[in-house]
Amino acid sequence: MPRSWAGTPTRWPSSWSSCCRWPPGVSALDVGCGPGTVTGLLAAALGADHVIAVDPSAQFVEAARARCPGVDVRQAVAESLPFPTDAVDVAVAQLVVHFMTDSMVGLREMARVVVPGGVVAASVWDHAGGRGPLSPFWRGVQAVSPPNQETGEGHLPGAREGELVRLFREAGLRDVVGAEATVTQRYASFEDWWTPYTLGVGTAGDHLARLSPAARKELEAVCRRLLPPAPFEIEATAWVALGAP
Numbered sequence: 001m002p003r004s005w006a007g008t009p010t011r012w013p014s015s016w017s018s019c020c021r022w023p024p025g026v027s028a029l030d031v032g033c034g035p036g037t038v039t040g041l042l043a044a045a046l047g048a049d050h051v052i053a054v055d056p057s058a059q060f061v062e063a064a065r066a067r068c069p070g071v072d073v074r075q076a077v078a079e080s081l082p083f084p085t086d087a088v089d090v091a092v093a094q095l096v097v098h099f100m101t102d103s104m105v106g107l108r109e110m111a112r113v114v115v116p117g118g119v120v121a122a123s124v125w126d127h128a129g130g131r132g133p134l135s136p137f138w139r140g141v142q143a144v145s146p147p148n149q150e151t152g153e154g155h156l157p158g159a160r161e162g163e164l165v166r167l168f169r170e171a172g173l174r175d176v177v178g179a180e181a182t183v184t185q186r187y188a189s190f191e192d193w194w195t196p197y198t199l200g201v202g203t204a205g206d207h208l209a210r211l212s213p214a215a216r217k218e219l220e221a222v223c224r225r226l227l228p229p230a231p232f233e234i235e236a237t238a239w240v241a242l243g244a245p
């Protein structure tokens with residue numbers, strides 16, 4: 001059974017290690033868990049039997065189950081969570097809101113399954129501000145795209161300043177607070193950075209997959225020129241919001 005918070009937290013823990021200081025028995029839901037990176041951190045902090053997770057991709061569900069034994073991982077969308085009302089203390093959507101078919105419905109579903117006094121938390125890269133990890137890729141796309149062609153992910157829900165907080169409030173969440181979080185990723189080579197885009201995952205991967213072989217080579221060459229010599233680091237910032245149901 002979920003264990004309610006003594007009060008509504010005013011902010012998300014400063015690091016995932018802070019999860020270990022949560023009261024015993026706290027339960028969490030990872031929405032859009034992907035291959036289980038955040039799910040695994042939650043399971044390590046709270047115990048696998050106190051964590052549940054969902055993702056619409058059957059492949060990601062299989063990967064998350066293998067990565068996080070003992071966690072209840074199900075194939076489902078955020079807009080229709082297969083859990084009862086007041087099922088968990090915390091629901092998180094890490095870099096997921098902008099991929100939801102209907103972000104408002106998804107956030108309301110997250111609020112529904114969280115107990116009174118619990119926490120709903122989400123983050124979205126600052127794509128509109130050009131501070132997301134994919135920004136160098138989209139700058140390369142803009143350099144080779146026809147004029148006035150829309151590129152990037154800045155138009156997606158929650159991807160610009162203040163929008164994620166607004167979505168939380170419109171979804172009916174209370175005591176909503178916003179913040180931003182910055183991380184740095186080091187790449188040993190250009191190929192280390194470029195290869196994930198060739199796998200066809202996400203908006204950037206879809207864009208690359210639709211290009212002709214010649215256009216892909218042109219974009220790769222432009223990105224090589226835009227990025228610093230390897231090894232290099234890319235700093236990325238995400239908007240963060242949390243609130244109470």
